[in-house]
């Protein structure tokens with residue numbers, strides 16, 4: 026018989042119950058007991074939802090983050106968070122968020138740990154901290170309690186932990202410590218954990234080493250060998266688990282480690298499966314991740330079965346089946362969606378449905394296709410409907426992509442010439458001041474949007490509220506004395522969803538939430554079909570804003586790469602193809618804006634860097650099509666039209682030439698927290714175009730002083746010529762309130778004035 030298992034289940038709850046409970050707890054609206062009870066009932070509900078498979082994961086539930094859980098389990102708690110109170114959970118929240126509640130009664134706010142992206146996903150984990158004093162000691166209580174809890178409820182379980190080498194790899198040394206040197210201290214703690222787990226009566230332990238799908242130096246490879254040889258004396262059966270990509274040069278290593286089974290991502294590393302089968306010692310289990318844990322498409326069960334059948338004949342009991350990775354990265358349950366069109370809905374599969382697919386595949390392999398004829402037919406109907414649907418395929422869009430020429434991505438003249446033309450046209454002062462686009466999204470704005478969606482107010486009434494908001498933004502900018510204005514984006518709920526809703530080929534869910542970090546979730550829209558733009562999306566708003574002032578108002582758009590990276594993307598064509606379709610749609614908008622008299626247009630590519638593949642060897646091909654898409658979007662305009670772009674998280678050292686290739690006239694970036702050090706690379710590269718390095722951190726409620734801003738601009742000037750510098754915040758202001766924004770921007774304008782006068 027074939028065994029099915031799951032690598033991890035979304036913990037946030039089908040209606041984000043965990044999020045809301047956590048936030049209530051942080052506000053001190055509820056006691057810790059209530060939080061613990063909600064967590065227990067969510068776990069129970071989630072195990073119930075996984076009944077159709079053989080082994081459910083334990084330990085995948087987390088109050089904030091599984092890496093932070095691991096740090097606590099290993100006793101690696103930052104010194105500043107130790108022994109603040111004897112409430113471990115509150116200390117845990119302090120490490121995650123800086124404080125345990127909104128009003129930490131003990132007034133024990135500490136610096137939160139850093140957060141960073143979990144491999145190439147949009148999930149962010151809390152970075153473990155290491156230094157020369159780092160020691161480890163086991164506290165397995167959380168995991169052991171959950172095991173007992175699950176066993177009492179009669180679940181067949183498989184605990185999940187992060188492996189020691191990946192754990193070290195994920196962390197950051199705060200001093201000169203070589204992280205790898207900590208391995209010898211860490212392994213005894215893992216060994217002790219294994220002993221404790223043996224006592225629980227479990228058979229299998231899933232141990233995740235996803236770094237096996239990344240480029241590893243010899244030292245890291247050796248660390249894996251050392252670790253698993255040291256840990257092999259256990260009666261537990263270890264399932265070494267990899268995901269998110271191919272093993273490539275680590276394949277032999279992964280097959281050889283002294284464990285009892287290997288899980289590989291058979292979606293992203295499908296081509297490697299035959300080699301893995303050849304290399305894997307015959308006493309080991311091979312678990313194939315055949316259901317995509319990173320996307321929401323229904324699996325083609327017939328095709329998958331055809332592929333699996335000979336493998337099963339060959340491997341028999343040694344073959345296990347699972348999703349490719351933890352289902353943390355997909356929404357919980359499609360059944361909750363009430364508003365999706367039925368045909369489109371039939372193409373999707375969320376976590377629960379994915380496990381149903383898994384169970385069905387196992388049943389077919391175990392007992393023959395005959396017992397699942399109806400289900401297979403249903404699945405085939407859905408797959409065929411998606412393949413052939415007119416809603417997916419739009420010949421006009423496909424033709425336009427085929428007709429893309431290189432010229433479409435080129436400006437008429439080089440930057441040096443455009444620069445002259447634009448300087449004359451705009452006649453801007455030195456250090457021109459501007460903002461990144463959004464102004465505070467006030468309660469009134471949100472309420473109006475809600476009311477409009479619920480049909481409580483008419484479109485006309487909604488428009489009036491938004492226009493008033495725009496008017497207010499323009500007035501405020503007038504008073505502040507900024508040089509280049511924005512309309513403030515009140516009409517946008519979200520910088521991707523707003524555009525998605527106006528493009529064809531996009532679907533939106535009600536509850537398609539995916540955890541981003543802690544209690545924060547995102548609801549990525551779904552690109553299911555060819556993209557087109559039926560009509561202008563932003564022109565009216567920008568023209569309205571421009572009608573209120575003589576200062577230039579920037580047109581404000583989200584770029585194709587960011588739209589792509591923050592959506593669930595179709596899997597029936599390359600991402601690059603979808604990106605080019607988006608590029609053409611946004612290009613149309615750029616040209617319509619220009620036609621309407623908007624001569625500065627900002628195209629945000631906040632998520633461009635995020636899309637970089639896991640392996641560096643694949644970066645260039647991503648950058649090639651990503652930059653091409655941006656150029657197609659932006660560069661159809663006249664020389665006199667000034668293209669701006671904006672990027673968050675501006676660590677550009679290894680991609681600066683691609684950034685320069687975008688050829689935007691002005692780039693605004695997030696730099697204030699780096700003290701302008703991130704600008705070094707622009708200096709070294711002799712980046713030719715204008716740059717607006719963010720001079721204040723919009724993520725903090727603090728109001729930057731004039732001096733601090735002057736200081737930062739001076740630091741920028743040490744690296745870049747004054748004529749190329751713009752002055753702006755790090756990012757959009759939508760999450761701030763007006764009381765913070767007004768004085769901050771006033772100081773920014775003042776700083777720029779002081780520096781101008783000094784010249």
Ligand code: GLN
Nearest residue numbers: 461462463629631757758
């Ligand atoms: N224009 C957007 C805004 O100001 C940019 C947001 C972003 O970079 N994430 O909100």
Ligand code: ZN
Nearest residue numbers: 672673756757
């Ligand atoms: Zn930004």
